[in-house]
Amino acid sequence: MQAPSFSAEAFAALPFMALLGVRREFSQGGRARLVVDMRPELLNPTDSMHGGVVATLVDVVMASAAVSRVDFRQTxxxxxxxTSYLQPGHGRLTADGEVLSVDDDGAVVQCQACVTDAQGRVVARSVGSFRYLDFRAPAGAPSL
Incomplete structure (x- = not known):
């Protein structure tokens, strides 16, 4: 029996991403891109994008790249x-992530991400490690 798959569409529709207004431009072959538009409720006191939004972008874009590498068969x-914050972000932020390497067991993946603002300036750079886990739908969730 084949393990259940968490489709790319379902992964893109996570409620937290919708709450932030994050949109997935693509997630395939170990690479991913997310975008979010600046709006008042996402700003910090300096009228730039809150660092928590930037941290979420790099975290999710790297995880998206990782799961796309295994065709969404695992999370x-x-x-x-x-994450290194290099300058304040303004306007639309674009996060690009990619898989760098996978350990010998295929269980841990290393990724990197870069966030740029509407003017193409680098706002943040990040590296992260992620563990692949089998996807298990929550109890009562519809089959994907």
């Missing part, structure tokens, strides 16, 4: 995330 949970 990926964050083990470690190291």
């Amino acid at each position: 990926a949970v964050t083990l470690n995330l190291n």
